Amino acid sequence: MEYKGVWILGEQDGGKIQSVSYELLKRGKSLSEKLDVDLVAVVLGYQVSPAELDILIHYGANKVIYVDDQVFENFLPDPYINSLQELIEKYRPEVMIASATSTGRTVAPAVAIKCHAGLTADCTGLDIEEGSRNLIQTRPAIGGNILATIKSPNHRPQMATVRPHSNQPMEPNPEAKGEVIYEKVAAEKLKTRSKQVAFIEMKEEGSNIQDADVIIAGGKGCKTEENFKMVTELARLLNAAVGASREAVDFGWVKYPHQIGLSGKTVSPNMYVCTGISGAVQHLAGIKTAHNIVAINNDPDAQIFQLADIAVEADMFEFMPMLIEKLKARLNK
Amino acid sequence: MKIIVPIKQVPETSNVKMDSETGTMIRTGVEPIVNPLDLYAIEEAVRLKSEYGGEIIAITMGPPSAHKALREAISMGCDDGILLSNRKFAGADTWSTSYVLAKAIEKMGDFDIILCGERATDGDTGQVGPGIAAWLDIPFSTYVSQISEVTDEKVTVKRIVENGYQLLDVEKPTLITVVKEINFPRLPTLDGKIKAKKAEIPMWGPEEVDTLAENLGLKGSPTRVVKISTPKVSRDGERFAPKTEQEMDEVVDRIIEFFEEKEIL
Numbered sequence: 001m002e003y004k005g006v007w008i009l010g011e012q013d014g015g016k017i018q019s020v021s022y023e024l025l026k027r028g029k030s031l032s033e034k035l036d037v038d039l040v041a042v043v044l045g046y047q048v049s050p051a052e053l054d055i056l057i058h059y060g061a062n063k064v065i066y067v068d069d070q071v072f073e074n075f076l077p078d079p080y081i082n083s084l085q086e087l088i089e090k091y092r093p094e095v096m097i098a099s100a101t102s103t104g105r106t107v108a109p110a111v112a113i114k115c116h117a118g119l120t121a122d123c124t125g126l127d128i129e130e131g132s133r134n135l136i137q138t139r140p141a142i143g144g145n146i147l148a149t150i151k152s153p154n155h156r157p158q159m160a161t162v163r164p165h166s167n168q169p170m171e172p173n174p175e176a177k178g179e180v181i182y183e184k185v186a187a188e189k190l191k192t193r194s195k196q197v198a199f200i201e202m203k204e205e206g207s208n209i210q211d212a213d214v215i216i217a218g219g220k221g222c223k224t225e226e227n228f229k230m231v232t233e234l235a236r237l238l239n240a241a242v243g244a245s246r247e248a249v250d251f252g253w254v255k256y257p258h259q260i261g262l263s264g265k266t267v268s269p270n271m272y273v274c275t276g277i278s279g280a281v282q283h284l285a286g287i288k289t290a291h292n293i294v295a296i297n298n299d300p301d302a303q304i305f306q307l308a309d310i311a312v313e314a315d316m317f318e319f320m321p322m323l324i325e326k327l328k329a330r331l332n333k
Numbered sequence: 334m335k336i337i338v339p340i341k342q343v344p345e346t347s348n349v350k351m352d353s354e355t356g357t358m359i360r361t362g363v364e365p366i367v368n369p370l371d372l373y374a375i376e377e378a379v380r381l382k383s384e385y386g387g388e389i390i391a392i393t394m395g396p397p398s399a400h401k402a403l404r405e406a407i408s409m410g411c412d413d414g415i416l417l418s419n420r421k422f423a424g425a426d427t428w429s430t431s432y433v434l435a436k437a438i439e440k441m442g443d444f445d446i447i448l449c450g451e452r453a454t455d456g457d458t459g460q461v462g463p464g465i466a467a468w469l470d471i472p473f474s475t476y477v478s479q480i481s482e483v484t485d486e487k488v489t490v491k492r493i494v495e496n497g498y499q500l501l502d503v504e505k506p507t508l509i510t511v512v513k514e515i516n517f518p519r520l521p522t523l524d525g526k527i528k529a530k531k532a533e534i535p536m537w538g539p540e541e542v543d544t545l546a547e548n549l550g551l552k553g554s555p556t557r558v559v560k561i562s563t564p565k566v567s568r569d570g571e572r573f574a575p576k577t578e579q580e581m582d583e584v585v586d587r588i589i590e591f592f593e594e595k596e597i598l
Contacts, residue, residue: 013496074499077463077473102494106475109460112428113467118555119427121458140564142344142455149560193472194503197489201497210495214597238597256478256514257493262454263369263513271597284566292595293568294588300574309570310591312584319575323585330589330598 003156005091006032009084009098009107010043010056010064017043017052019211020099022169025060027126027162029170031095031135034128038062040093044083046073050180057178060170064180065091074196075103081110082189088115093157095135097126100161101210112159118152119159122266124166124289135160143262144285164210165268166289207257209241214271215290217243217260218253219283221276221297221316228253230320231275237327243267245277261286275316279304296320334387334483335444336378338411339434339465340371342395342402343455367402370450372409372518373511377480378448379410380516385483388412390441394422394433400534408521408529415441419538424551427456431464433549437542438469446488447508451476462510473508474501478515 008024010017025041032039041061043053046068053064065087071079084107088096096111098104100122112119125138134151135158141148152158202208209215216238218231228248235242244258260267262282272290277283279295279302287293287307295308298315305311312319342365367375378389391406393399394417403414417437425433438447447466452459459475466473478498479491488507492499493514503509521529535541539549547553575581592598 075494076501077475081467102476102492105459106463109427109431109458109463110467110473112460112555113431113464116428116555118557119460120556121427121456121460136559141457143457145563147562147564148558149562150556150558152555153557155555193507194474194501196499197502198500199497200491200500208496238592256512259513262457271592271595288564292591293570294591305570305572306567309568310588311570311572312588313572313574314581314584319581319585322578322581323588326582326585326589 003092003094005037005040005093006035007040007042007093007096007157008061009096009104010041011099011101011103012043012045012048015045015048015052017048017055019169020101020164021056022059023165023167024097024099024162025056026167026170028097029060031126031128032062035094035133037094040065042084042087043067044072044080046070053180055172057176058172058174060176062178064178065183066180067183067185069190071190071192074199076192076194076196077106077110078192078194079190080107081114083185084111085114086185086189087183088157094133096157096159098161100163104161108159108161115157116155117157117159118155119161120150121161122163123160124163126160126162134158140285140288143281144288145281163266163268163289202257204255207241207255209243209258209260209267210265212241212267212269214238214240215243215267215269215273216240217245217272217274217277218248219245219274219277220247221278222248222253223276225251225253227317230316230324234273234320234324234327237324237331243272243274245280245283274304275320277304278302279307334381334385334446336381336387336389337438337441337444337447338371338374338378338389338391338406339447339449339461340375340391340393340402340406341368341453342366342393342399343368343453365398365401367405368450368453368455370452370454370513372450373513373515374448374450375406375409375411376516376518377511379519381446381480381483382410387445390415392434392437393417394425394430397536403534404529404532405521407532408525409519410525414532414534416534416536417542418536421539421546421549424554425549426554426556427458427460427464428555429548429550429553431461432468432553433542433544434461435465435468436544437537438465440542443506445505446483447506449508449510451510451512459510462508466508469508471506471508472503473510474503475510477509477511480509480515
C-alpha cells in the first residue's frame with residue numbers, strides 16, 4: 001500500500017483542542033492541496049466532545065481520527081508514541097506534522113525512530129516539491145545563523161515539527177463537512193511506564209511565553225530587580241507575557257521559564273517589545289520569528305536594532321516611564 | 334547506580350561566522366566546546382552520584398578530537414568516557430546518531446539512568462535523547478527541571494511544560510533530558526583536570542558497537558540537507574534617537590500607533 005495523506009497531530013488539554021493545532025491545519029492544508037489528498041487531524045484524548053472534534057473540521061481537516069482512553073487524560077509518552085505508531089502503520093500517511101511544543105518535540109522523535117521516518121525539528125517553512133511529492137522543510141539552525149532546507153526522499157511518512165505561532169490559523173468555516181473516525185488501538189499500546197502524580201499549574205502571571213501574543217522582555221540593561229518591574233508593569237498593561245534575556249534570569253530578577261534564547265525558549269509572538277537587551281546572538285536566535293519587534297536601548301550599536309521594526313535609541317529609564325504613563329492614559333488605567 | 338551521559342561537542346555559537354558566498358560555517362579558529370546544555374546533565378549525574386553512589390560514564394559520537402569533550406566531562410566528575418568515532422558514522426542525522434548511541438549503550442551493559450541535555454545548541458533539534466530511548470525501548474521524560482527521588486524501581490521527576498510542571502513517577506531504567514533550571518553546573522576541579530588528562534578513553538567504531546551498516550552515517554540517515562542559506566538578519570525598521578522630552582513623546586506616540594496597527598491595543 002502506498003503512503004497517502006497529510007496528518008497533523010492535534011493536541012488537546014483537558015478535552016480542549018489547543019490553538020497550535022489550528023495553526024498546523026493551515027500548514028497542512030496547503031500541503032494536502034498540493035498533494036491532492038485528505039488532511040487528517042489525529043487526536044488522542046479522553047472524553048473530548050464531538051463538538052470539539054468538529055472544530056478541527058471547521059479549521060480545515062477533512063477527517064479526524066480520534067482515540068479515546070483515560071490514559072490520554074494527561075500527556076504520557078508511551079501510549080502517545082505507541083498509539084501513533086499503530087495508526088501510522090495502519091493508515092500510512094505520507095506526511096505527519098506536529099507542533100514543536102513540549103508534547104510534539106517529545107512524541108515525534110520517538111515515533112520517527114519506530115516508523116523509520118525522517119524528522120525535521122522546529123520548521124518555519126513547509127512546502128511540497130513538484131513531481132517527487134517530497135516535503136521541503138525549512139528550519140533555522142546554528143543559533144539562527146543559517147536556514148537549512150531538508151527533505152527525506154526515501155522514507156515515509158515525512159515528519160516535521162513546526163514552530164508554534166509561526167503562522168496564523170485559517171478562518172474557521174462552521175459549514176465545513178468532514179468525517180470523525182473513532183479508532184481503537186490494541187490494549188498493549190495503551191500501557192504506560194510513567195504516571196502523573198501531580199500537576200502544578202504555573203500561577204505566576206505572564207509566564208507562558210510561548211503561547212503569548214505579546215511579550216515584553218527585559219535584560220541586563222535594567223540594572224536592578226527594581227527597574228525590571230518596568231518590564232513587568234508594561235506587560236501587565238498590555239496583558240502580555242514577561243520575557244527575559246539570560247542575564248536577567250541569572251541575576252534572579254525573573255525565573256527561568258521566562259528566558260528567551262538559545263538556552264531558553266524560542267518565541268514567535270505577534271509583538272515583541274524589549275528593553276535593556278543588547279541582542280546577543282543567543283537571544284536573537286529565540287526571537288527571529290517574532291512578527292513585530294520594538295527595541296529600546298541606549299547603545300546605538302546594539303545588535304537588537306538590526307532585528308527591530310521600531311528601534312528606539314534612548315535611555316530606558318527616561319523612555320519606559322513615559323511609554324507606561326501614556327499607555328495607562330490611553331487604556332484609562 | 335550506573336548513569337550514562339551522552340554529550341555532544343559543538344562550535345561555540347556566539348562566535349559563529351558564516352561564509353556568505355558558500356553559506357557554510359567558517360570552522361577555522363572556532364574552538365569546539367561541550368554543548369552548554371549538556372553541562373546540566375553532567376552536573377545532575379554528579380549530584381545523583383554523590384547522593385546515591387555509583388558511576389557515571391560520558392559518551393559522545395564525533396571526530397577523534399571529541400575526546401576533549403569527554404575529558405571535560407571527566408574533569409567535572411564523570412568516571413569514564415567512551416568515544417564513538419569512525420568515518421562510517423559521519424554525516425548521521427538524529428535518527429542514525431541515536432541508533433549508534435543506543436547500540437553503544439546496549440554494549441555497556443545494565444544501567445539505571447541516561448541523562449541528556451535538552452538539545453544541542455548547534456543542531457537545536459532535541460531529538461537524539463527521545464531517539465535513544467525509543468531505540469532502547471525504555472521510558473523517558475523530556476524537559477525535566479528536577480529529579481526528586483530515585484529508588485530501585487523508579488525515578489520521580491518534575492517536567493516543565495507550557496502551562497506548568499508535571500510530576501511523574503517513571504520506571505527504571507529510564508532516560509531523562511534536563512533543562513537549565515535543574516542546577517548550576519560546577520567548574521572542573523584541579524583533581525578532576527588531572528584525572529581527565531590521564532583518563533584512557535576507548536574509541537569504538539561499527540565493529541565494537543555492532544551496528545548495521547545500512548543504519549550508519551549519511552547513507553543511513555532518512556533526512557537530507559539539500560540547501561543552506563544565510564537569512565537576511567536586518568529588518569530595516571524605523572529608527573529613532575530621541576533626545577528631548579518632546580522627541581521622546583513623539584516616539585512614544587509612534588509606538589502606541591504601531592501597537593494599534595498590529596491590533597494589540
